[in-house]
Amino acid sequence: MSSDLISSNPEIARQIDPPEIAFADELAFLAVYDDGPRPPGWRLSPSAVVTFVLGSDGALTSGRERMTITPKYVGDRRLVERCVVTLAGSRGLLLVGEPGTAKSMLSELLSAAICGTSGLTVQGTAGTTEDQLRYGWNYALLLAEGPSQNALVPSPVMTAMRRGGIARIEEITRCLPEVQDALVSVLSERRLSVPELGEDTVYASPGFALIATANLRDRGVSEMSAALKRRFNFEHIDPIADRSAEIDLVTRRTQTALTEAGTPMSVDAAVIDVIVTIFRDLRTGHTAEGWSVERPSTVLSTAEAVAISTAVAMTGAWFPGRGDRLRDIPGQLLGVVHKDDADDAARLLGYWDVAVKRRSDEGASGSPWRTLWEARDLLERPR
Template sequence: MTMTEQVAPPALPDRRTLPAEEQHATELAFLAAHDDGPRPPGWALTPRAVVTFVCGSGGETLELPGSRRAKGGGGGGGADGADGAGGTAPPARLTIAPKFVGERSLVERCVVTLAGERGLLLVGEPGTAKSMLSELLAAAVCGTSALTVQGTAGTTEDAFRYGWNYALLLAQGPSRQALVDSPVLAAMRAGQVVRIEEITRCLPEVQDALVSILSDRRLSVPELAGTPDALTPATPGFTVIATANLRDRGVSEMSAALKRRFNFETVAPIADPVAEAALVRGQATAVVRRAGAAFGVDDAVLDALVTVFRDLRSGRSAEGWDVERPGTVMSTAEAVQVAASLGVAAAYLPGGDVLDLVPGHLLGVVRKDDPADHARLLGYWDGPVRRRAEDGSAMWRRLWDLRENLR
């Protein structure tokens, strides 16, 4: 090798977290071709196919009808209407994996709300996958989940209406070229879904910019009065999905007028412990894989971890023993983060028992909001953990022995 020759660096794995429409482009394209039933205006899939995309096909392998297969699909699946990754035709047979763990009836109600072009508000405790559900619904309905407003105390009305390119505004005056579309206005023009995360964190006067948009389905730009761009009517298919945490109730309470323009759906914590444990494993595995390692935490450790979260969340153990609930939210999302931390530790700091790390990570979760929650976690150890250890469980005996790690 000469001095001028260079060795190409090794290719790094793609560890990006892709949006739902890219992650599941093949499924979206398949469902677009599989179900040629009636679709609401502007929808990429039928409402029935949207429900199947979110909830899965129940283990059933769906088959593309021969006539549809011959035509190479029946509509756009991924972003920009592609028939799968790379624009290739969808496969002939496919099993649709479930992506949201929850009641199918909830998803069906959400889809009906969107088909009726009414605003959908997903409410619930933090960590119940409200944002994930909104992303999946947007990807399936219109092929993109990218039109999003993140609600904060600093969010301005421009995020819901429009802004200006001030260089052009000063040079030309008000014009369509100088206008900067908000995600809401962009969705109105294209007939797509716009997502508003944490809407109750926006100030009430900012929230109320949505009232006329949702009721009149048009947005006026007074600065462009007398031009064709002064009024933008919503293209069929436009709708809004918002999320709000119950813990944020009262932060910026929604007005009665705005509430009337949304259908409220509550996303509850996962009821089935087996399903929750499977979700925690799957999500934590993905996090550790993005960190460049394999997930090496035993199922027994994950089951114990999920059990602790469920007991503290509900205030009652699986055996029926009363548990003092901490003030913080013991959500599935928090369980995923703890499981992922255990997986990263097992991969990059080997040599110890990963179970030894569980109490310390739990303490980090519990003490986020109220220092008194430390005592509640100790009380849980002195209650259910001790009683399970006395019943002869080796796993819980080891956890009981680790009580000192909670000091």
């Protein structure tokens, strides 16, 4: 591999910065701003962790510095507080919910704030082995030297134990239950023995904790062993409940994407309003007006709403003169909805015939719903 492909090169921009880098200034500020008691091994006080995750109410002042902490995760403050309390205790934290509800994002933000890194991560898959949760070996060294500390390859979990940091296990329920169970002793005894090295045991330093995420659409949490379940506190993460909070988030994300793409445009509020409305109607199966609509089987998460809104905005920025941006929505929606189930396209048409049509009939001539209704044929043609 040519050396300029190695991503640790600081000259090369990263597509996505982890939160400990993206928000390094906020983390440094909060560490000074809130000098309240911290659980052993923590970089910030529990209340500063919550402020980092949810954002501050206005600017905070510390000495001569002032800083506004940006809102990141949008959700219930009490839920975030409970997560923080769990992580200061002896149980693991399991975030459970539909895909796209910011479980991974929340786990990264908590890890970055508490221990300074979100990078000690194991991505769970059907092929995840116990080694990836405990430790493995560098086989060349193992053969040359026999078992030694040098030849040991620690898992992110073992590294987190040594450093007193947070290890994140993504999509834990995709791992086989027997493999998941490697975490039972880690969570209960707080140590990992390495029998190949005789007496060597890795003990968890203060601050060590685990955050796992699980998607409800994967193999169920119910298959997790009772022993492991008991060692986690479960938190259910729901889609954003508040409509205006969801609109704000989608607007912010779309604006960021436009800025990052170097397109000096502002977001179109009407387009975002329409997208979020459609997503919320289809997610819940009923509209604000009280009409029922059939829910597609595909997940219509905020993450997908952000993706569509960004795509529509980019299309407008890169291909100006194409006319109304609202006409790009049906094609993008089909792209989301067509993933799992062919019948979902029919459900989308059904939504158009019930909700979009009625809003178009009732709306004024400039109503976006009228434009969308006129674009109904775009849902029927292959894209």
